[in-house]
Amino acid sequence: MEKKIYEKPAITKHHSGFMNKFGSSPVTTPKSEVDGVSVNAIADQYGSPVFVLSERRIRENFRNTLRTFKTRYPKVQYAWSYKTNYLNAVCSIFHQEGSWAEVVSEFEYDRARKLGIPGKYIIFNGPDKSEQALLKAIEDGAKIHVDHFDELYKIIELSEKTEKKPQLAIRVNMDTGIYPKWDRFGFNYENGEAMEALRRIVMQPTLKLIGLHTHIGTYMMSAEAYRIAARKMVVLANELFTKYETKLDYIDMGGGFPSNNTLKGQYLQAEQVLPTIEDFADAVTSELFRISYHGSDMPTLILESGRSLIDDAGFLISTIIANKRLSDGKKATIMDGGVNILFTSFWYKHKISPAQPTGLSTENSTIYGPLCMNIDVLREDIVLPNLKVGDRVVIHHVGAYNMTQWMQFITLRPNIVMVMEDGTTELIRESEDLEYIMSREKLPAKLSEFKL
Amino acid sequence: MTAFAVPSNLAVSENGFLFVPTSGETFTLNKLGISIFKLMQKGADTEEIIDALLEEYDIDKTTLEKDFTDFVNQLKHHNLIEEK
Ligand SMILES: Cc1ncc(COP(=O)(O)O)c(C=O)c1O
Numbered sequence: 001m002e003k004k005i006y007e008k009p010a011i012t013k014h015h016s017g018f019m020n021k022f023g024s025s026p027v028t029t030p031k032s033e034v035d036g037v038s039v040n041a042i043a044d045q046y047g048s049p050v051f052v053l054s055e056r057r058i059r060e061n062f063r064n065t066l067r068t069f070k071t072r073y074p075k076v077q078y079a080w081s082y083k084t085n086y087l088n089a090v091c092s093i094f095h096q097e098g099s100w101a102e103v104v105s106e107f108e109y110d111r112a113r114k115l116g117i118p119g120k121y122i123i124f125n126g127p128d129k130s131e132q133a134l135l136k137a138i139e140d141g142a143k144i145h146v147d148h149f150d151e152l153y154k155i156i157e158l159s160e161k162t163e164k165k166p167q168l169a170i171r172v173n174m175d176t177g178i179y180p181k182w183d184r185f186g187f188n189y190e191n192g193e194a195m196e197a198l199r200r201i202v203m204q205p206t207l208k209l210i211g212l213h214t215h216i217g218t219y220m221m222s223a224e225a226y227r228i229a230a231r232k233m234v235v236l237a238n239e240l241f242t243k244y245e246t247k248l249d250y251i252d253m254g255g256g257f258p259s260n261n262t263l264k265g266q267y268l269q270a271e272q273v274l275p276t277i278e279d280f281a282d283a284v285t286s287e288l289f290r291i292s293y294h295g296s297d298m299p300t301l302i303l304e305s306g307r308s309l310i311d312d313a314g315f316l317i318s319t320i321i322a323n324k325r326l327s328d329g330k331k332a333t334i335m336d337g338g339v340n341i342l343f344t345s346f347w348y349k350h351k352i353s354p355a356q357p358t359g360l361s362t363e364n365s366t367i368y369g370p371l372c373m374n375i376d377v378l379r380e381d382i383v384l385p386n387l388k389v390g391d392r393v394v395i396h397h398v399g400a401y402n403m404t405q406w407m408q409f410i411t412l413r414p415n416i417v418m419v420m421e422d423g424t425t426e427l428i429r430e431s432e433d434l435e436y437i438m439s440r441e442k443l444p445a446k447l448s449e450f451k452l
Numbered sequence: 453m454t455a456f457a458v459p460s461n462l463a464v465s466e467n468g469f470l471f472v473p474t475s476g477e478t479f480t481l482n483k484l485g486i487s488i489f490k491l492m493q494k495g496a497d498t499e500e501i502i503d504a505l506l507e508e509y510d511i512d513k514t515t516l517e518k519d520f521t522d523f524v525n526q527l528k529h530h531n532l533i534e535e536k
Contacts, residue, residue, distance in 0.1 A: 003510035009484040009523040011470075013477065013530060179461050179473050221465045266469070267478055273469040 014267030031315075031353035031394040035419045039317055039355040042417060042425060043392055048319040049337035051416040053399060053428070055093060057313035059421070062097045065309060068277045072285040075300040079123045081255050082108040084306030084400045085314075089418055089428040091115055094309075102304045106133035113140070123252065123304070125171065125213070127151075127185060134158055138166045145169045145213045145252070147186055152197060159206035169211035169252065170197050174232050176225035182217045189232050195239065202244045209246055212236055215254025215304065219263070223279040229253065230287035237299065238292045247293055252302035253284055259311030261348040261397045277308070307400035314399020316342060317355065320391045321370060331365040333387060338369020338376045341413060342398060343405040345378045352378075355392035358385035371410060403429075408437065455497040456524075457534040464489050472532070479530065484509075488523060492533060 032039055034052050043050055062078070069076045079102035080094035086108060091101070092115065101112035104126035112122050119140020127147045129137070134155060137144050139162070146152050146168055159166050171186030172194045187194040201209045216229045233251050240246040257280055262270045288301060318337035326332050339345055352367065362383045369376040378395070387393065406413055416429040464470045468481040470489075481489055484505070491501045498520070505516060527533045 004508055006509040006511035006516075007482060007484055008519045009488050010482045011485050011523065011526050011530070011532075012480045014479065177463060179463065221469060222463065223466060265471075265476060265478060268469065268480060273465060273467045273480075275466050279466065 029353060030355060030357050031396070032355055032357075034315055034394075036423055037419050037425060039394055040392060042419075043317050043319065043355075045425075046415045046417050046427065047431065048317060048392065049335075049341065049414045050317050051341075051398070051403060051414065052315045052317060053087075053090065053310075053416065053418045054313045054315075055418055056421050058090070058093050058310055058399075059097060061309045061313065062094065062099070065277055065303075065305065066097075068281045069285065069301065069303065072281050073288060073301050075298060077250070077300050077302050079252075079302055079304050080309075081304045081306035082111065083404055084255075085310055085403050086111055087403060087416065087428055088115060089426070090310070100302075106130060106136075109133060109137065109142070120167075123213075123302070125215075131158070134166075135162070138162050138164055141167060143167050143169060143210060145171050145211075146197065146201075147171055149187075149197065152200065156204055156207065159204070165206060165208045167208050167210050168201055169209070169213045169250075170194060170201070171213045171215070172233065172236065174214065174216070174229060176216050176228040178217060178220065178222060178225045182215075186214070189236070194236060198236065198240060199244075202240070202246055209240075209248070211248050211250040211252055211299070211302070213252040213254065213302075216256055218256050219258045219307070220256045221258060221274060223275040223283040226253065226280055227283035227287055230284045231290070234287055234290045238290075241292055247297055248299045250300040250302045251288065252304065255304040255306045255308075257305050257308035259307040259397060259400060261311060261344070261350065264347055264349055266349075310399040311397045312399065314397065314402070316395040316398045316402075318393055318395060320387045320389050320393065322389060323387070326366070331363050332368060333365050333384070334368045334370065335378065335393065336370050337378070337395070337414075338371045339378065340369070340371055340376075340409045340411065341402065341406045342369070342378060342395065343402055343407075344398060344400070348397070349379060349382075350398065351396040352382060352384065353394050353396065354385060354387060355394050358387065358391075362386075408432065412437070455495060455536045456492040457536050458489070458493045458532070462493075462532065470532075477530070479532075485523065488520070489527075 035054050035056055042052060066078060079100040080091055081102045083104055100121040101117045102123045103109045103112055109124060119142040122142040123145060124137050124142050125145045135158060144166055155166050172189050173183045173186045174189035175181055187197045201207050212233050214229055214233060216225055237248050258274050260270045291298060316337050318335040321334045321336055324332050362385050364381055364383050367379040367382060369378055403416060412432040415427060415431045418426050418428045420426055461473050464481060464486055468486045470479040470481060488501060502516060506513060
């Protein structure tokens with residue numbers, strides 16, 4: 001056997017603020033266009049700040065990921081995680097590509113139905129499903145993923161009154177060797193709660209058990225954790241078959257694959273530390289083949305990836321408002337897009353590029369948003385070229401969660417534009433105006449007048 | 453021979469990224485560092501680790517033992533392992 005080439009074992013401690021020794025592309029490389037459309041032209045037409053999504057990138061991400069899984073396992077179905085980005089234009093791209101809808105609230109459920117998704121293609125997750133929402137979902141034949149026993153008993157009660165049989169899966173939580181453990185959602189595997197819930201469903205003639213679900217965490221940096229999770233799901237499936245002769249329609253492994261964003265406190269760039277989609281697909285699918293029934297009866301693998309499919313298809317264009325010096329001499333730059341619209345800057349070190357060519361000199365700066373709040377910091381310790389007031393910058397990989405978790409605070413939420421595959425741009429969500437915000441308020445008559 | 457105690461909350465990613473939840477410290481291990489760390493987690497002692505690596509890598513025993521000792525000292529310095 002050929003022996004491997006030896007390299008001395010080494011461990012390096014990370015110190016925040018050090019330069020990345022792997023020399024990823026220099027921060028000064030401008031990002032002047034999105035799919036061939038000029039960043040400055042977009043900002044001139046739609047204002048600043050403005051979110052930009054790439055139709056092409058979303059479709060490419062989806063097709064690549066699906067292909068990776070389909071070449072390893074015969075039956076794969078995607079369900080788009082609405083909470084990641086539930087703009088109609090975004091959901092519709094995923095639905096055109098064949099994705100079902102994965103929702104976690106009645107609000108999201110109603111959005112999917114309104115967009116034309118039949119109930120049987122909706123996966124209804126989440127710990128809070130009202131009786132009204134459950135009745136709707138049962139009636140529509142939606143796939144209800146039960147989160148806890150109180151919900152299960154509620155569904156059993158409802159199922160005795162409804163004509164349709166609720167189509168159920170349970171969400172399972174488990175130890176996959178990662179820290180922290182996500183054990184607040186679903187039924188626990190290790191303590192036998194999951195099997196007990198499954199037994200209860202199988203024994204209840206008014207219910208139909210169709211699947212198993214887990215979502216082991218988000219931004220998972222270990223493919224091994226998915227291998228362990230898939231193995232435990234298969235143990236449950238095989239036990240169901242042995243004990244009750246129940247075969248499952250599907251095993252849903254949830255989402256959680258990381259996007260190419262670098263976490264705060266993470267020293268190396270994301271690309272250098274993250275497993276690839278192939279690694280995740282190998283881990284999951286190799287375990288699924290251990291299921292004890294094969295051929296056309298094998299359960300479908302459902303996936304609910306969110307951030308890994310859309311983060312890098314989203315950009316935020318922002319404009320420099322001012323440069324100043326902090327008391328310790330450090331440079332500070334203020335931009336017009338803040339944490340109110342860029343929620344993910346609380347946990348990611350977002351990459352920021354100038355939108356136009358700049359000089360060569362760079363300086364370590366802190367980037368602040370426009371809010372009159374101390375927490376409004378977009379990046380600490382980023383090396384950027386000198387940017388003038390009015391210059392534009394592009395913040396990368398912001399397609400996931402920002403457009404759903406953003407806050408309306410002291411200012412209005414901006415336009416969202418999509419660059420279409422044919423190179424045109426479409427406004428897919430119009431910026432809010434004062435009228436829109438105030439229209440929901442009621443002023444008590446007694447407060448309607450004052451004299452100063 | 454010496455075996456090593458590795459805290460149960462430590463997991464090293466496939467790419468060698470190691471995060472210590474109690475202190476917030478992060479580290480990177482190179483390929484051989486990852487292999488050794490994983491062997492230690494499985495409970496292998498010094499002799500078993502050295503033998504396994506000699507089998508796998510093109511290296512003489514003396515150099516490997518020196519490098520291994522140096523690596524173990526670094527892990528101890530960062531409080532990542534204890535000798536049992
Ligand atoms: C049940 C469920 N599925 C899928 C997702 C999408 O996760 P991610 O964006 O990490 O892929 C989430 C997000 O939290 C979730 O809770």
